[in-house]
Amino acid sequence: xxxxxxxxxxxxxxxxxxxxxxxxxxxxxERPAMLYSIGxxxxxxxxxxxxxxxxxKPPFPLVxxxxxxxFSEMYAFRDATAAEFGLDLIVHQNPECVERGxxxxxxxxxxxxxxxxxxxxxxxxxxxxxxxxxxGARRDEEKSRxxxxxxxxxxxxxxxxxxxxxxxxxxxxxxxxxNGETLRVFPISNWTELDVWQYIHLEQIPIVPLYxxxxxxxxxxxxxxxxxxxxxxxxxxxxxxxxxSVRFRTLGCYPLSGAIESDADTLTGIIxxxxxxxxxxxxxxxxxxxxxxxxxxxxxxxxx
Amino acid sequence: xxxxSDLIASDIDEYLTSHxxxxxxxxxxxxxxxxxxxxxxxxxxxxxxxVFEDHLAQxxxxxxxxxxxxxxxxxALLLDGLTAEREQGITIDVxxxxxxxxRRKFIVADTPGHEQYTRNMVTGAxxxxxxxxxxxxxxxxxxxxxxxxxLVSLLGIKHVVVAINKMDLVDYSHEIYDAICAxxxxxxxxxxxxxxTFIPVSALxxxxxxxxxxxxxxxxxxxxxxxxxxxxVDDEAKTSPFRMPVQWVNRPNLDFRGFSGxxxxxxxxPGDSIRVLPAGTTSKIDRIVTFDGDLDEAVAxxxxxxxxxxxxxASRGDLICAADAPAEVADQFEAHVVWMHxxxxxxxxxxxxxxxxxxxxxTIANPKYRVDVNNLDHLAAHTLELNEIGVCNISLDRAIPxxxxxxxxxxxxxxxxxxxxxxxxxxxxxxxxxxxxxxIHWQDxxxxxxxxxxxxxxxxxxxxxxxxxxxxxxxxxxxVEAKLHALGVRTYLLDGDNVRHGLNRDLGFTDAxxxxxxxxxxxVSALMVDAGIVVLVxxxxxxxxxxxxxxxxxxxxxxxxxxVDTPLDVAEERDPKGLYAKARAGELTNFTGIDSPYxxxxxxxxxxxxxxxxxxxxxxxxxxxxxxxxxxx
Numbered sequence: 033x034x035x036x037x038x039x040x041x042x043x044x045x046x047x048x049x050x051x052x053x054x055x056x057x058x059x060x061x062e063r064p065a066m067l068y069s070i071g072x073x074x075x076x077x078x079x080x081x082x083x084x085x086x087x088x089k090p091p092f093p094l095v096x097x098x099x100x101x102x103f104s105e106m107y108a109f110r111d112a113t114a115a116e117f118g119l120d121l122i123v124h125q126n127p128e129c130v131e132r133g134x135x136x137x138x139x140x141x142x143x144x145x146x147x148x149x150x151x152x153x154x155x156x157x158x159x160x161x162x163x164x165x166x167x168g169a170r171r172d173e174e175k176s177r178x179x180x181x182x183x184x185x186x187x188x189x190x191x192x193x194x195x196x197x198x199x200x201x202x203x204x205x206x207x208x209x210x211n212g213e214t215l216r217v218f219p220i221s222n223w224t225e226l227d228v229w230q231y232i233h234l235e236q237i238p239i240v241p242l243y244x245x246x247x248x249x250x251x252x253x254x255x256x257x258x259x260x261x262x263x264x265x266x267x268x269x270x271x272x273x274x275x276x277s278v279r280f281r282t283l284g285c286y287p288l289s290g291a292i293e294s295d296a297d298t299l300t301g302i303i304x305x306x307x308x309x310x311x312x313x314x315x316x317x318x319x320x321x322x323x324x325x326x327x328x329x330x331x332x333x334x335x336x
Numbered sequence: 337x338x339x340x341s342d343l344i345a346s347d348i349d350e351y352l353t354s355h356x357x358x359x360x361x362x363x364x365x366x367x368x369x370x371x372x373x374x375x376x377x378x379x380x381x382x383x384x385x386x387v388f389e390d391h392l393a394q395x396x397x398x399x400x401x402x403x404x405x406x407x408x409x410x411x412a413l414l415l416d417g418l419t420a421e422r423e424q425g426i427t428i429d430v431x432x433x434x435x436x437x438x439r440r441k442f443i444v445a446d447t448p449g450h451e452q453y454t455r456n457m458v459t460g461a462x463x464x465x466x467x468x469x470x471x472x473x474x475x476x477x478x479x480x481x482x483x484x485x486x487l488v489s490l491l492g493i494k495h496v497v498v499a500i501n502k503m504d505l506v507d508y509s510h511e512i513y514d515a516i517c518a519x520x521x522x523x524x525x526x527x528x529x530x531x532x533t534f535i536p537v538s539a540l541x542x543x544x545x546x547x548x549x550x551x552x553x554x555x556x557x558x559x560x561x562x563x564x565x566x567x568x569v570d571d572e573a574k575t576s577p578f579r580m581p582v583q584w585v586n587r588p589n590l591d592f593r594g595f596s597g598x599x600x601x602x603x604x605x606p607g608d609s610i611r612v613l614p615a616g617t618t619s620k621i622d623r624i625v626t627f628d629g630d631l632d633e634a635v636a637x638x639x640x641x642x643x644x645x646x647x648x649x650a651s652r653g654d655l656i657c658a659a660d661a662p663a664e665v666a667d668q669f670e671a672h673v674v675w676m677h678x679x680x681x682x683x684x685x686x687x688x689x690x691x692x693x694x695x696x697x698x699t700i701a702n703p704k705y706r707v708d709v710n711n712l713d714h715l716a717a718h719t720l721e722l723n724e725i726g727v728c729n730i731s732l733d734r735a736i737p738x739x740x741x742x743x744x745x746x747x748x749x750x751x752x753x754x755x756x757x758x759x760x761x762x763x764x765x766x767x768x769x770x771x772x773x774x775x776i777h778w779q780d781x782x783x784x785x786x787x788x789x790x791x792x793x794x795x796x797x798x799x800x801x802x803x804x805x806x807x808x809x810x811x812x813x814x815x816v817e818a819k820l821h822a823l824g825v826r827t828y829l830l831d832g833d834n835v836r837h838g839l840n841r842d843l844g845f846t847d848a849x850x851x852x853x854x855x856x857x858x859x860v861s862a863l864m865v866d867a868g869i870v871v872l873v874x875x876x877x878x879x880x881x882x883x884x885x886x887x888x889x890x891x892x893x894x895x896x897x898x899x900v901d902t903p904l905d906v907a908e909e910r911d912p913k914g915l916y917a918k919a920r921a922g923e924l925t926n927f928t929g930i931d932s933p934y935x936x937x938x939x940x941x942x943x944x945x946x947x948x949x950x951x952x953x954x955x956x957x958x959x960x961x962x963x964x965x966x967x968x969x
């Protein structure tokens with residue numbers, strides 16, 4: 033992005049802020065890590081990290097808390113990305129889930145998410161003794177996130193206590209920790225959905241192809257189109273997946289990610305569709321449907 | 337979310353290009369509980385089409401259930417985030433909201449208007465370019481309006497718009513509007529707010545929010561949105577002298593050494609002369625390195641990596657400045673301090689201070705005065721409690737570069753961090769360096785500690801006895817001193833009761849006085865250690881932080897903490913001075929263990945359980961430890 037007459041555009045200000053946050057967090061922690069979920073926000077975060085420490089590499093590994101149920105295209109994209117930029121990639125799968133074969137079909141979305149993601153995240157932080165993890169959460173995503181700090185303190189038990197969050201003034205972030213506390217740091221807190229897309233567009237940041245429309249095999253489950261990504265998908269008797277031109281607005285576990293019918297197969301097409309859409313981003317995520325305030329509850333339990 | 341939806345549909349590339357050059361405005365809204373602040377922000381989100389269909393559906397459901405607007409949409413419900421707050425119907429923290437128009441992206445800090453939440457408003461104001469102050473047209477300028485205005489002015493927000501709300505409820509009266517403007521201007525002049533704009537609005541009905549209202553034909557100024565879209569964004573930062581705190585030294589290989597940071601003042605170009613503070617070394621800018629290639633210049637707000645023409649030493653925490661207009665360097669200041677924690681500020685207690693990218697030790701003196709934020713009166717104060725603001729002298733453990741806050745927010749604003757909990761407990765704004773800070777220098781002494789210790793033929797140190805009143809500290813300390821004396825060790829015993837008759841007779845037993853009591857004893861002990869003496873200190877010293885302070889005043893290995901551990905009921909049973917009886921009878925207040933806390937040591941060098949050993953045995957245990965630690969032969 034180039035400067036125009038010495039005045040910063042909103043994206044330049046947001047980028048500079050995110051870079052400042054990343055450098056501050058890395059400088060004040062001993063074992064930082066970047067949580068990497070393979071989605072577009074992760075792509076954006078990784079790009080920012082490469083900018084923040086250039087010409088050095090980002091001084092932390094990428095950590096993927098895996099569920100084994102992501103889209104196969106996501107795994108391919110993840111491995112190719114880490115290899116291309118020469119970054120350390122740590123993949124963690126909750127061994128208890130592996131052993132018990134936890135999946136969204138037999139155990140439900142709530143338990144699946146809690147065991148693989150919430151518990152898995154705690155395990156990987158404890159295992160590698162990470163004292164600070166970057167995350168790509170944004171304040172515009174959900175009401176309870178509007179008050180989240182950029183540097184968010186978690187207790188040694190990974191709990192988020194809304195009353196114990198520290199005031200953040202100016203560009204001064206308190207990254208200090210006591211007795212086993214860890215930090216979650218959100219460099220793109222002040223970005224919106226549109227900002228992220230526009231930044232990806234301007235900076236030509238690679239994203240998983242699932243965001244673009246293509247013919248994909250889907251079935252209808254309670255009014256939501258779910259893609260049949262592999263043969264673990266339990267089809268009903270006589271059910272045949274239908275090929276439809278679909279894409280995904282958010283990416284997670286394939287059985288929990290609703291597809292939308294679309295012809296948008298370019299980045300500007302996606303942005304155009306998003307701008308003209310009138311439903312908010314997280315609606316495609318099934319975990320939010322457990323009732324009002326459910327994200328807040330998940331946060332207190334340690335979910336990102 | 338369909339602003340300019342025609343263009344989006346017809347030419348998305350053109351739309352994206354036009355939006356690429358939007359600027360960003362951060363503003364805060366402040367007002368009393370019922371001024372309609374949340375309604376206003378909800379209205380702005382609604383008017384800019386940023387309310388999605390599913391949010392809108394939720395809003396309709398919530399409005400019917402808990403809304404306060406009958407069958408109308410209750411816009412305030414769009415904002416209240418946390419469940420508990422939603423149920424109470426109040427916002428209790430700072431929440432950030434986002435919307436954008438064709439010209440600008442906006443970040444709104446929504447801060448509550450309650451009396452106890454100065455903390456939140458100061459937080460929201462610290463990053464704001466502009467402030468929207470809400471005034472209820474029916475109520476006019478209230479105490480809370482004055483308080484918010486004072487905080488806005490204190491935090492240095494230059495652009496203030498007073499939204500006189502609920503005009504629909506006063507029949508859009510021009511007279512009422514004029515009267516409120518006049519009253520407010522009078523007050524604004526007193527606190528130095530310069531650029532104040534007034535707009536008559538109804539957040540609920542939408543008057544003068546995005547479109548000029550037909551109800552106020554007498555008003556010819558901008559709409560609220562029009563104002564927010566055009567108010568200039570911090571151009572001042574670019575005309576001030578160049579400043580960049582070093583965040584991170586970038587060394588990918590032996591051939592590259594860059595200093596990464598965000599420019600917080602002025603601008604910089606390759607070839608510019610710079611000075612690195614506090615060291616004062618000078619060099620020239622070689623390159624401005626970014627991922628997108630080298631830049632010809634960098635301005636305030638940009639994150640860059642600078643390389644210098646000379647190999648000079650600089651590290652995280654240093655401030656790179658324009659050589660011809662460097663920041664000042666000092667270690668004592670006058671500052672505004674805003675206290676943000678439930679535990680009151682304790683003058684004399686060592687805290688940490690983070691300013692720019694540097695963290696240093698700080699102690700805060702007794703406040704010169706506290707500001708009554710409602711009427712700006714100066715009040716006497718010994719401490720600052722949550723949400724209180726005072727002017728204090730502060731003293732750092734080393735010199736730092738700084739600018740006065742009014743010159744540069746980022747090199748003059750700081751936060752205060754508690755050393756034990758690591759929480760942010762306060763914030764401050766530097767005014768100026770104290771003159772004595774420039775004039776007091778360490779006297780260079782020729783006979784030093786090791787020379788004196790050698791002459792004494794011993795290792796100096798502090799043996800610090802802590803425990804409840806009546807635990808047996810003084811008894812044990814006396815025996816230890818007798819034994820050391822017999823061994824030919826030069827000692828001195830500082831006893832709480834005795835010192836309080838002399839050096840500390842001006843101090844009482846409040847938490848603040850207890851901190852000062854121990855601070856003085858720690859200083860005296862450190863001087864005696866410097867003199868080559870083994871100091872025995874027998875003080876209740878109930879707080880960990882102050883024992884830590886005493887420990888930090890001497891070198892590693894010179895401090896032996898002895899916890900004389902006697903259960904409260906045993907100490908109370910002994911009650912050698914009859915003090916517990918008095919405390920229980922209410923004749924003594926702030927008595928440790930009764931109505932004042934005792935924080936047990938976490939890792940004392942010696943732990944003495946007085947219910948399991950005699951004073952003589954305890955003294956032997958201390959002597960043994962001194963031997964093991966090499967303090968005595």
